[in-house]
Amino acid sequence: MKKKIWLAGLALTGALLTVGISSIEAYSLAPSIKTSADATTQKVVTAANAFLQTLSSAQKSKVVFDWSDTAQKTKWSNLPTGLFERNGIKLGDMSGTQQTALFALLQVVFSKNGYQQITQVIDSDEVLKSTDGGGRLIFGKAEYFVSFLGTPSNTSPWILQFGGHHMALNATVAGADIVLTPSLTGGQPTTYTLNGKTVQPIIAEPNAASKLLKSLDATQQKQAIIGSKYIDLILGPGKDGKTLQPEGIKGSSLSATQQTLLLDLVETRVGMINDEDAAVKMKELKANIANTYFAWSGGVNDGAAAYFRVTAPTLILEFAPQGMGGSAANHTHSMYRDPTNDYGAKLYK
Amino acid sequence: MKLIRALILLGWLLPMAVAHPADMLVQAAYITLSPKQVKIELDLTAGELVAKDFLVQLDSNQDQNISAAEVQTLASVVLENIVLRVNNTPVSLRLESSQSSEIEQIKLGGGQVQLVFVGVISASSQNQFIFKNNFAPVNSGYLANVFVQSSAVKIISQQRDQTQQTFEVAYEVAESALPWVFPWWLGFIAVIGILLWFSRARFGQVKALQS
Numbered sequence: 284m285k286k287k288i289w290l291a292g293l294a295l296t297g298a299l300l301t302v303g304i305s306s307i308e309a310y311s312l313a314p315s316i317k318t319s320a321d322a323t324t325q326k327v328v329t330a331a332n333a334f335l336q337t338l339s340s341a342q343k344s345k346v347v348f349d350w351s352d353t354a355q356k357t358k359w360s361n362l363p364t365g366l367f368e369r370n371g372i373k374l375g376d377m378s379g380t381q382q383t384a385l386f387a388l389l390q391v392v393f394s395k396n397g398y399q400q401i402t403q404v405i406d407s408d409e410v411l412k413s414t415d416g417g418g419r420l421i422f423g424k425a426e427y428f429v430s431f432l433g434t435p436s437n438t439s440p441w442i443l444q445f446g447g448h449h450m451a452l453n454a455t456v457a458g459a460d461i462v463l464t465p466s467l468t469g470g471q472p473t474t475y476t477l478n479g480k481t482v483q484p485i486i487a488e489p490n491a492a493s494k495l496l497k498s499l500d501a502t503q504q505k506q507a508i509i510g511s512k513y514i515d516l517i518l519g520p521g522k523d524g525k526t527l528q529p530e531g532i533k534g535s536s537l538s539a540t541q542q543t544l545l546l547d548l549v550e551t552r553v554g555m556i557n558d559e560d561a562a563v564k565m566k567e568l569k570a571n572i573a574n575t576y577f578a579w580s581g582g583v584n585d586g587a588a589a590y591f592r593v594t595a596p597t598l599i600l601e602f603a604p605q606g607m608g609g610s611a612a613n614h615t616h617s618m619y620r621d622p623t624n625d626y627g628a629k630l631y632k
Numbered sequence: 633m634k635l636i637r638a639l640i641l642l643g644w645l646l647p648m649a650v651a652h653p654a655d656m657l658v659q660a661a662y663i664t665l666s667p668k669q670v671k672i673e674l675d676l677t678a679g680e681l682v683a684k685d686f687l688v689q690l691d692s693n694q695d696q697n698i699s700a701a702e703v704q705t706l707a708s709v710v711l712e713n714i715v716l717r718v719n720n721t722p723v724s725l726r727l728e729s730s731q732s733s734e735i736e737q738i739k740l741g742g743g744q745v746q747l748v749f750v751g752v753i754s755a756s757s758q759n760q761f762i763f764k765n766n767f768a769p770v771n772s773g774y775l776a777n778v779f780v781q782s783s784a785v786k787i788i789s790q791q792r793d794q795t796q797q798t799f800e801v802a803y804e805v806a807e808s809a810l811p812w813v814f815p816w817w818l819g820f821i822a823v824i825g826i827l828l829w830f831s832r833a834r835f836g837q838v839k840a841l842q843s
Contacts, residue, residue, distance in 0.1 A: 366742030606653040
């Protein structure tokens with residue numbers, strides 16, 4: 284009897300120790316989030332798990348990375364396969380069911396416009412594949428990759444990475460919040476015909492910037508224009524942790540109408556994420572409009588290629604035409620960052 | 633050999649070029665200021681149409697492999713073509729680190745050479761630096777931007793020429809971040825005080841002797 288009691292006590296102590304150590308490990312490994320998951324996050328987590336369930340165990344092991352895998356977190360680029368090797372699994376290696384589940388996930392993470400832009404940029408790479416490429420450079424829909432940092436969860440942070448040529452989307456999900464910084468978008472060609480229709484995936488943003496520039500008077504334009512030539516992205520891939528110093532015209536020097544145009548411009552990028560999370564970000568940016576700067580470098584006439592930038596305490600937005608693909612406006616790169624919240628840095632402890 | 637292998641590995645790990653204008657060598661300078669130091673990261677990205685000519689200089693022995701020594705040689709040429717003056721005083725820069733993508737990536741216009749130079753500066757509360765990049769082995773496009781590493785540094789203004797080869801920045805450094813310098817006028821007052829005290833003491837001695 285005594286022996287049984289002694290053994291039971293030993294087993295209980297062992298169990299308590301195991302649970303205790305696991306809890307300590309869990310506590311130290313999983314960062315704690317600052318908000319509770321809302322309905323949007325729950326939908327996103329459900330869609331992410333639905334996608335993961337379509338994968339084989341071998342595919343799952345390729346697509347899910349540890350939350351603390353910093354190398355994977357920062358491994359993204361605008362470049363095509365052949366110049367940049369992505370991890371995860373690519374559309375070309377997925378079945379139809381798996382692709383459907385992945386696109387269903389993208390539809391809940393992103394807004395209607397954001398999702399449309401993603402699919403149109405992928406289509407533009409298919410167009411590019413038919414006209415360019417070959418050799419070591421590989422273009423086309425099959426070369427877009429998905430990966431996860433951390434496991435989709437309502438209670439701990441995780442990141443959905445989706446990217447390929449001209450696209451590097453990093454959506455950090457943490458409780459009620461989903462943020463898209465840092466993300467790179469772009470495209471080549473930026474105008475193409477598909478099924479008899481002209482498609483321009485990224486036209487809204489340069490149009491909004493041009494409208495704002497035209498609304499400025501001569502004195503304001505002098506402040507906003509920082510150069511006469513278009514320049515390249517400054518804080519593209521590999522430039523995490525840097526904060527551009529403000530340049531251009533300050534929001535406080537704009538009229539109420541011009542401030543609205545500035546917010547319209549910002550919304551073309553911020554609005555890629557689902558409506559609810561975009562609204563949270565736009566509210567924050569609206570509150571900071573007086574400390575937001577707009578800068579322009581390039582031609583001012585209609586159709587002229589120009590770089591522009593918006594910087595605010597919690598935003599860096601760059602748009603850069605590229606000297607490739609015929610007209611510079613036919614090949615563009617864009618960056619979207621939040622110097623205080625890239626990869627959702629302020630959403631968890 | 634280990635060094636070469638490490639360099640090749642770094643080539644794969646190095647973040648890829650941001651963009652790829654085909655007909656130019658993009659030279660992007662990221663200048664980071666702190667109260668006592670300046671760091672210049674220069675990213676060289678050759679477009680595919682100029683990569684071959686750029687490689688003549690980079691892969692100097694033409695063995696189709698970019699060694700650490702070749703990158704350092706390029707860095708020394710770059711350094712000869714960079715001018716940095718803070719408050720009109722030339723800043724002596726030294727190469728802190730260098731890395732290169734592999735040659736195949738550079739040939740395709742997707743590779744990058746990254747050079748990091750550092751220099752010690754003697755800043756005051758109000759400062760101005762002028763950065764000039766005259767390195768032009770092939771048709772080049774220039775970018776120059778300033779960043780701050782400390783809240784003690786505040787950028788006041790930035791000016792570039794049309795090509796962005798010349799970049800001027802006015803900036804302030806908080807007094808609390810500046811090295812403490814004994815003010816010359818305090819020293820002057822102290823010397824005068826000592827002299828006065830000494831002369832009065834001597835005058836007192838003379839007076840005492842006279843009485």
